[in-house]
Amino acid sequence: xxxxxxxxxxxxxxxxxxxxxxxxxxxxxxxxxxxxxxxxxxxxxxxxxxxxxxxxxxxxxxxxxxxxxxxxxxxxxxxxxxxxxxxxxxxxxxxxxxxxxxxxxxxxxxxxxxxxxxxxxxxxxxxxxxxxxxxxxxxxxxxxxxxxxxxxxxxxxxxxxxxxxxxxxxxxxxxxxxxxxxxxxxxxxxxxxxxxxxxxxxxxxxxxxxxxxxxxxxxxxxxxxxxxxxxxxxxxxxxxxxxxxxxxxxxxxxxxxxxxxxxxxxxxxxxxxxxxxxxxxxxxxxxxxxxx
Amino acid sequence: xxxxxxxxxxxxxxxxxxxxxxxxxxxxxxxxxxxxxxxxxxxxxxxxxxxxxxxxxxxxxxxxxxxxxxxxxxxxxxxxxxxxxxxxxxxxxxxxxxxxxxxxxxxxxxxxxxxxxxxxxxxxxxxxxxxxxxxxxxxxxxxxxxxxxxxxxxxxxxxxxxxxxxxxxxxxxxxxxxxxxxxxxxxxxxxxxxxxxxxxxxxxxxxxxxxxxxxxxxxxxxxxxxxxxxxxxxxxxxxxxxxxxxxxxxxxxxxxxxxxxxxxxxxxxxxxxxxxxxxxxxxxxxxxxxxxxxxxxxxxxxxxxxxxxxxxxxxx
Numbered sequence: 211x212x213x214x215x216x217x218x219x220x221x222x223x224x225x226x227x228x229x230x231x232x233x234x235x236x237x238x239x240x241x242x243x244x245x246x247x248x249x250x251x252x253x254x255x256x257x258x259x260x261x262x263x264x265x266x267x268x269x270x271x272x273x274x275x276x277x278x279x280x281x282x283x284x285x286x287x288x289x290x291x292x293x294x295x296x297x298x299x300x301x302x303x304x305x306x307x308x309x310x311x312x313x314x315x316x317x318x319x320x321x322x323x324x325x326x327x328x329x330x331x332x333x334x335x336x337x338x339x340x341x342x343x344x345x346x347x348x349x350x351x352x353x354x355x356x357x358x359x360x361x362x363x364x365x366x367x368x369x370x371x372x373x374x375x376x377x378x379x380x381x382x383x384x385x386x387x388x389x390x391x392x393x394x395x396x397x398x399x400x401x402x403x404x405x406x407x408x409x410x411x412x413x414x415x416x417x418x419x420x421x422x423x424x425x426x427x428x429x430x431x432x433x434x435x436x437x438x439x440x441x442x443x444x445x446x447x448x449x450x451x452x453x454x455x456x457x458x459x460x461x462x463x464x465x466x467x468x469x470x471x472x473x474x475x476x477x478x479x480x481x482x483x484x485x486x487x488x489x490x491x492x493x494x495x496x497x498x499x500x501x502x
Numbered sequence: 503x504x505x506x507x508x509x510x511x512x513x514x515x516x517x518x519x520x521x522x523x524x525x526x527x528x529x530x531x532x533x534x535x536x537x538x539x540x541x542x543x544x545x546x547x548x549x550x551x552x553x554x555x556x557x558x559x560x561x562x563x564x565x566x567x568x569x570x571x572x573x574x575x576x577x578x579x580x581x582x583x584x585x586x587x588x589x590x591x592x593x594x595x596x597x598x599x600x601x602x603x604x605x606x607x608x609x610x611x612x613x614x615x616x617x618x619x620x621x622x623x624x625x626x627x628x629x630x631x632x633x634x635x636x637x638x639x640x641x642x643x644x645x646x647x648x649x650x651x652x653x654x655x656x657x658x659x660x661x662x663x664x665x666x667x668x669x670x671x672x673x674x675x676x677x678x679x680x681x682x683x684x685x686x687x688x689x690x691x692x693x694x695x696x697x698x699x700x701x702x703x704x705x706x707x708x709x710x711x712x713x714x715x716x717x718x719x720x721x722x723x724x725x726x727x728x729x730x731x732x733x734x735x736x737x738x739x740x741x742x743x744x745x746x747x748x749x750x751x752x753x754x755x756x757x758x759x760x761x762x763x764x765x766x767x768x769x770x771x772x773x774x775x776x777x778x779x780x781x782x783x784x785x786x787x788x789x790x791x792x793x794x795x796x797x798x799x800x801x802x803x804x805x806x807x808x809x810x811x812x813x814x815x816x817x818x
Contacts, residue, residue: 307710325721
């Protein structure tokens with residue numbers, strides 16, 4: 211869905227504009243000055259070893275974590291603070307909640323509301339945050355369920371759905387708020403390998419509609435096919451960034467190369483193990499994208 | 503990835519079950535003991551069950567059961583749960599003043615025995631403050647005096663002694679005490695909810711108060727309901743403390759009064775016990791319905807729900 215309502219703001223190409231973001235947990239500096247611009251309609255994949263700060267950075271964008279230094283703007287709006295004549299004032303929880311309405315997020319552990327059905331999960335925010343009528347929200351909810359391939363499961367509780375189905379409901383729930391930006395925090399890491407594809411397919415479809423997305427993932431195939439830009443983080447800094455071909459196939463930094471080599475080794479091991487189980491000849495891993 | 507054709511699939515196993523001789527021995531022992539008890543119930547005339555039944559249906563006893571025990575339980579649990587949820591949420595607040603207040607509340611009301619509390623509210627409060635003057639401002643009387651006004655700005659006056667020995671004071675007292683216990687139960691329930699639920703609601707732009715009401719508390723209820731059932735059943739029995747207010751329209755006081763008057767002490771205890779057991783049984787049925795309601799979406803679906811799912815071919 212191309213965004214045509216914000217033509218005035220569309221003049222500014224950057225939807226997310228992060229400058230020198232710092233964040234510490236109990237004296238342990240996790241983000242050491244992150245700069246990142248994400249343009250409208252762009253898909254950015256954050257790669258990096260665990261502990262590199264990519265998930266923390268993602269959570270800082272929608273203020274699930276407050277930042278200690280730097281600034282983050284989303285659609286021209288400074289996140290978490292009001293700048294009154296050069297002095298920053300921390301926003302109230304209520305004001306921060308209002309800022310999050312345009313930013314969807316999907317979690318590694320799905321975090322669906324277990325006491326509500328799939329459809330009720332999707333309707334919750336439109337009805338109780340945006341104030342839409344239940345009927346309107348129901349119609350839109352069914353549309354979204356159809357879009358993620360679950361139109362026959364509206365009244366299933368999360369515990370009755372597989373992991374992949376739960377994550378697809380979670381994506382539909384985030385989309386119900388008509389976000390300008392979608393954040394994905396390792397959306398397939400908690401899934402059994404055979405369920406990863408169905409979630410990635412939904413995300414691919416979403417990218418095709420022009421949704422601006424920031425995705426933390428270890429899925430190299432997705433990064434290569436879908437991302438407009440890949441950002442490699444390590445130790446709380448951006449080590450290198452650029453087009454997926456450039457970063458993944460021709461990394462300039464040793465740290466990026468080490469990480470990619472490790473990822474490839476894991477994926478090849480997986481392919482070999484799967485092939486051995488299925489008793490088929492091992493295909494040539496090609497340019498490293500064989501796991502998908 | 504083994505293959506099994508339908509032809510060599512074996513039929514259901516026909517095997518002898520594990521023998522359980524212990525069960526049969528236990529059953530025999532229990533049967534003998536039960537028969538002995540029943541025989542003594544029937545042959546010992548001192549039980550005097552017909553008289554106990556008469557006491558159960560005696561008008562003042564029924565009056566005490568309804569106006570003291572049942573209304574007292576319902577009223578004090580409603581107040582107790584309301585206070586408990588508020589104080590429990592306050593205890594987890596980011597506001598240090600609210601946290602402190604809720605800690606003090608729990609510390610005080612959990613610390614004093616209900617019997618003592620009944621005495622304080624029934625006699626002590628009316629002695630200290632025979633009248634409560636309710637004014638529009640704090641320190642209304644002092645303010646009126648300082649300004650030299652004729653009246654004392656009182657809007658209305660509450661005569662405490664009129665209330666001190668009524669069920670209203672009893673409900674307030676037991677409710678205040680119950681609130682302290684319920685606060686801890688509510689706090690435990692809230693803490694049992696996955697923090698990811700809070701984050702998911704926040705990420706959707708839901709404000710903190712609404713997140714608590716719509717997402718966290720409904721899930722916390724699953725943990726809160728069973729101990730609340732416990733508390734309710736304990737409260738049924740604690741309404742017998744109302745007699746310390748003193749309030750005599752209450753089940754145990756009334757059965758006891760019959761006992762001392764007729765010298766048939768034991769049958770009146772039987773009557774009281776029977777009524778307490780009946781009320782608690784009814785409450786247990788209610789609790790199991792509540793647990794089912796708040797447990798929706800958790801664990802295995804009920805048999806009925808499963809049949810429904812199979813019928814529409816929605817399970818797999």
